Amino acid sequence: IxxxxxxxxxxxxxxxxxxxxxxxxxxxxxxxxxxxxxxxxxxxxxxxxxxxxxxxxxxxxxxxxxxxxxxxxxxMGKINRILRVDKEKLQVTVEAGILLSELNRELDKHGMALENLGAVSEVTAAGVIGTGTHNTGIDLGILPTQVVALSLLLASGEILECSESVNPELFQAARLHLGSLGIVLSVTFRCVPEFRLLEVAFPSTLSQVLDELEEHLRRSRYFRFLWFPHTENVRIIYQDPTSQ
Ligand SMILES: Cc1cc2nc3c(=O)[nH]c(=O)nc-3n(C[C@H](O)[C@H](O)[C@H](O)COP(=O)(O)OP(=O)(O)OC[C@H]3O[C@@H](n4cnc5c(N)ncnc54)[C@H](O)[C@@H]3O)c2cc1C
Missing domain, CATH: 3.30.43 (Uridine Diphospho-n-acetylenolpyruvylglucosamine Reductase; domain 2)
Known part of the structure; x- marks a missing residue:
């Protein structure tokens, strides 16, 4: 075109x-x-x-x-505007180059949050979905599962809107695009009401945490553990919603 x-x-x-x-x-x-x-x-x-x-x-x-x-x-650092916040649907539409740190601050103003995040926030909306960024939580999906729509600029110059109902097959691929399908221009994320987490951390050993993995996964919504390589030492971290 x-x-x-x-x-x-x-x-x-x-x-x-x-x-x-x-x-x-x-x-x-x-x-x-x-x-x-x-x-x-x-x-x-x-x-x-x-x-x-x-x-x-x-x-x-x-x-x-x-x-x-x-x-x-x-x-994409200058393609970073918030395009729409829908408090009723709990959705936010952003330009693809926005950093999650910027998005999180904006969502905070509206009492909203992303349900799950990776470990760092100086990463972009299109970047985190493109590589299938994940966090933890047995009931929570990778970040692309929070995408409800996106727009994609193809090499031909054509702009395609994608969602579960519009170009659904392309949508499934594009929300984990690996930077190879075109240029993601905007992303709409499903959000949740803002929440606070209480973190509890305690030491353990690698063999013990692996033996009790299923139990840990059920006990804490955002369970993770840090293993110190070449040792048996592990730090278990539970993060769970709190009203405190
Ligand atoms: C300190 C650190 C901690 C991390 N923690 C985690 C973690 O907890 N969990 C996890 O899963 N990952 C983690 N990662 C990996 C990180 O989340 C991913 O690499 C993520 O893709 C980075 O986003 P970015 O914006 O920097 O993307 P980039 O590295 O800039 O790009 C990633 C891919 O997306 C493409 N891309 C970017 N923008 C667009 C666009 N607009 N259109 C089309 N393609 C585009 C690029 O071409 C590339 O293919 C971590 C990385 C670091 C350095």
Whole structure:
């Protein structure tokens, strides 16, 4: 789909990308920080003209090379607005580059929260769903299970809305997109009423915690344990909703 406007967007040459841990990196030919969907469409048009591949990076936290590119790289940091908060349906629609730290603060203002999160918040809405980010809790799904809709910009320039009822097959794939299906522009998350957690932590051993795993999983909604490698030492952590 040819875009109906001239290409004005500029990419930076000479940028070196490193992921958060510094374990993977790349030197994209051009690095873009668009602030509108139109600019992203221009980048795709330029990539088509020059026959370049495009990769998007969110928070750059993936401990792999999944966001790396030697061609064009798009950083989504300026595509980060809250688009809609629906307190009745308990849903929030955000632009894909919003950090969860920003989203959590906004949801807090409305007495809402995401039901489950990963360990860090300087990661983006599209980034966490794209790699199937998980936390803990035997009754809770990975973060993509909290997605009710998203919009996807395809390489052709077409924008597709996806949900359980619209483009349902694409929706199932796109909510764990691995950065390979197109550019996620926005995501709608299912939320829950805001809640507080009480954390209780205590020591144990690896063999003991594995023997009693089922019991721990039933006893605490957000159960996890930290194992200190090359030792038997384990720290068990229970986190459970509280009114305190
Ligand atoms: C300290 C630390 C703690 C972590 N804790 C956990 C944890 O508790 N649980 C867990 O499961 N994981 C955890 N992770 C992994 C992290 O949650 C994932 O790697 C997540 O994908 C990072 O999000 P991001 O925004 O940084 O994505 P990035 O690393 O920037 O990108 C991830 C993928 O999404 C693609 N992408 C990003 N934005 C878009 C977009 N708008 N459109 C299309 N594709 C896009 C990228 O191309 C790439 O393929 C942790 C990582 C670190 C460094």
């Amino acid at each position: 040819p875009i109906p406007f001239p290409i004005q967007v500029h990419g930076k040459a000479g940028v070196k990308f490193r992921n958060w841990a510094g374990t993977y990196g790349s030197s994209p030919e051009l690095y873009f920080q668009p602030s509108s969907v139109q600019e992203i469409q221009e980048i795709l048009e330029l990539a088509r003209q020059r026959r370049r591949r495009v990769k998007v990076v969110g928070g750059g936290h993936s401990p792999s090379d999944i966001a790396c590119s030697e061609d064009f790289m798009i950083h």
